[in-house]
Amino acid sequence: MVMTTPDDAAVIELAGLAAYVRLRLFGLVGGHVIDAPDLDAAHRMMTVASRVGEQQKELLAIGAAHGLEPVEFMGPFVGILDSFESRTASSTWWEGLLKGIVGHGVSSDLCRLLARGLPDDDAAAILAALTYDADAPERVTSVVREATDADPRLGARLALWGRRVVGESLSLCQELLVTRPGLGELARQAASSSDASVDAVAWVMSELTAEHSRRMDRMGLAA
């Protein structure tokens, strides 16, 4: 029998959130294999989705270690992305790609930040699951960079789109921190361990925004 202590609730909640977000991202990015503009782009989409799938498997293993089946583990988060997804329905393949990059980036950053509020072992398990092999994200961001370098109007449109997606992503993060006490408590722990003197939610938002700007920079897009 697997024993779950009250302390386990925090890592279970954070890993379950990350696993559910990855399930949705897998579907989002995986589906774009079909309507990719060419074979190279399709192959890159598949590579990214596969990596998201591997991350999810590691996160599900955290749930299994606490005796939770995938559906029990991810169940508390069903529906959290519905409003985000309906507000960011993409109308082109490029918009879908950028939505995947931004959404994946913000959600990974959020989980990594909140993991700082966990005991060291639990934090390490979450960070290990969310680690990318160094070149995988570069391969996707480089597709965007090449395309926008070649077509500045596409770059301008995608920069606007990126602002909309990140705005919706940050709203969702904020909502989660406010409505899920366990996640809010992790944010407070993480903020105090980082000597942040401001409100924990505001601290998380500013960290996520800074990471987003760096990501947009790498793609040659104005944040």
Add this chain to the structure above:
Amino acid sequence: MVMTTPDDAAVIELAGLAAYVRLRLFGLVGGHVIDAPDLDAAHRMMTVASRVGEQQKELLAIGAAHGLEPVEFMGPFVGILDSFESRTASSTWWEGLLKGIVGHGVSSDLCRLLARGLPDDDAAAILAALTYDADAPERVTSVVREATDADPRLGARLALWGRRVVGESLSLCQELLVTRPGLGELARQAASSSDASVDAVAWVMSELTAEHSRRMDRMGLAA
């Protein structure tokens, strides 16, 4: 430098075909994570797509061993599924699921059959890439079985749909064997190694049909 002999052409063609079909299947099944009826179904779709992704990685490794990048390796097959896909556009999630099961099943069976025409080492590499862990396909076919047991009208509709999908799948296989001399030659080698006294293409078609019937049986659907 990687040396490629004329004998390598056959394994490269067959593995490249299998890799490209898996790329498309990954997108097809992966996209159904998003519109799955519930979390359990979404999780199953993701598990299947992930397995398809792992198979594709192993097939790409066969290409890499012959010095071929993924795009070079799969490139000769771009477009082969377009007509199949437009003729089998699914209108419900269940149709999409069954299309994935049937399409994946027939394409895997075709590749396994043609592999019998290869030298032993090459055949072993293809078969290893196409092996499922025993319970993965069962998990998907069992979803269909449970649903059709509970709703015989769904079962009747899906049985009809399965006939349409398998018809289109077999037409595509036949077309590939006739228009791709390398694959046609593998079919002849495989048929003669199996003491088939009939035309090789007819032999492949009858083997594929028999496997399909067994698969439909497992799902409780009339083939």
